[in-house]
Amino acid sequence: MTTKEKILLLLQQSDVVLSGEKIAQSLTISRTAVWKAIKELEKEGYQFDHLANGYRYLSTDLYNAAVLQKELPMIPTIEASDATESTMKEAKLAALDPTVATPALFLTETQIGGHGRFNRPFFSPKKQGIYMSLLLKPNQSFQELPQYTVLAAVAVSEAIDALLGKKTAIKWVNDIYLDGKKICGILSEATSDFESGRITSIIIGVGISFSIPQTDFPAEIRDKATSLFAGGETPPFSRSALIAEIWTRFFALLAQLPNDDYLDRYRQKSFVLGRTVQFTQQGVTYTGIAQDITATGELVVQTAHEQKILSSGEISLEKY
Known part of the structure; x- marks a missing residue:
């Protein structure tokens, strides 16, 4: 972790104002180094109160891998980027790199070539959505694999319910709906070893429309899609909080296998059954x-x- 990341983490976790001297002593660096790091963080979009007795972090909804790492210790690799072609592609490249510790989570502020099922483009406005892919290396046969798309759908839907205080629903097999409109798409891809027949990697891509104004959606999907906060209101929780909630729930479901309780929860949330x-x-x-x-x-x-x-x-x- 860089000095800049350490300072950011200290300030984000503190409920009180921290003086430059206290930060410097805590990290064994100079006060000048603290001042320079604060300036660099502000250039990246983070905000701080500059008070007579020190600095105070002002909540900004920017990804911070170091903070997420603390919330998600079960994911040893977390990478966040400002822009990428797609997080699925980032995960696929990482799957070929034996030095990447897995599970690995890839996040981005916007995708240039993001897509969903049937290679349809995924609307990914910058800093208004959650675009992420999780890489797993299960080393199991197809018959042994749990239904990762179903697991992810339950985790995403229940995480949103918990933080938003509203009930989402699932359209088979991979879409999450809120108030009759799509807010999330999930895509899972597996890679297998031809000789052994084992699954070498699973990639779960999740795209959530978080704070996109309804009028900003393209005309062809405006009546079918929405975001969690489409009316311009200030979200009561951050994207990072939702990300942490989703993967905490996902890995809790994985840990409970072979219990198939998640299938009952999936069925209960389905708005397709009976129709x-x-x-x-x-x-x-x-x-x-x-x-x-x-x-x-x-x-x-x-x-x-x-x-x-x-x-x-x-x-x-x-x-x-």
Whole structure:
């Protein structure tokens, strides 16, 4: 951790004003070094009160890997960037690097080439969303793997509920909705070793619209998507707080396996079950009732003539 990061962490964790002298003594550096670090942090967007008796941190919603590391000790590698093509790509490159300790979390303020399922572009305005990917190296067979997308959906949905005080819902298999509009998309990708048949890496990408004004959404998705704070209000919690809550819950769910309680929680949050859905397979469009979600995360749909089991793809349903 750099001197600048250490000073930031000290000030963020302090409930009182810290003098330059006290900071310098704590880190065994000069007061000039403290002053220079504060100036550098302010250039990066952090804000501090400059008082007669020292410095006080003013809350700013910027990512800080050092602070998140303290909240998420189960993730040894956390990297935050100002901009990147996509966090999924960052995670894929890291998966090839044997020196990267995993689990590894990659965050960015904006994505230039972010995408969701079917390679659709993901709207990623700077500092108004959470764009992140988690790299895991489970070294398991496909049969042994838990349903990571389902686990992540439960963790994200319940984390938002806990901090926001509202109830979110899940659309099979990977979208989180609030007040009838999409606020989050989740994408999971696995890489396997051909010879051993083992899964070498899992990457879970999560994109959350956090504080995007409703009028800023592109016209083609404005009626379908929203953000947690779309009305311009000041969020009562930071993006970092939500990130910490999500992955704390995710790893708690992982630790409870093979208990499949998360599947029951996923089903309870689904707004698809019991409703009429449409889907297309091999060029044929089917209509049926979504009846269940299996232990492996598949959607069971009863059509007029047969039961269909969907392991992937996309469904549509009446306006939620």
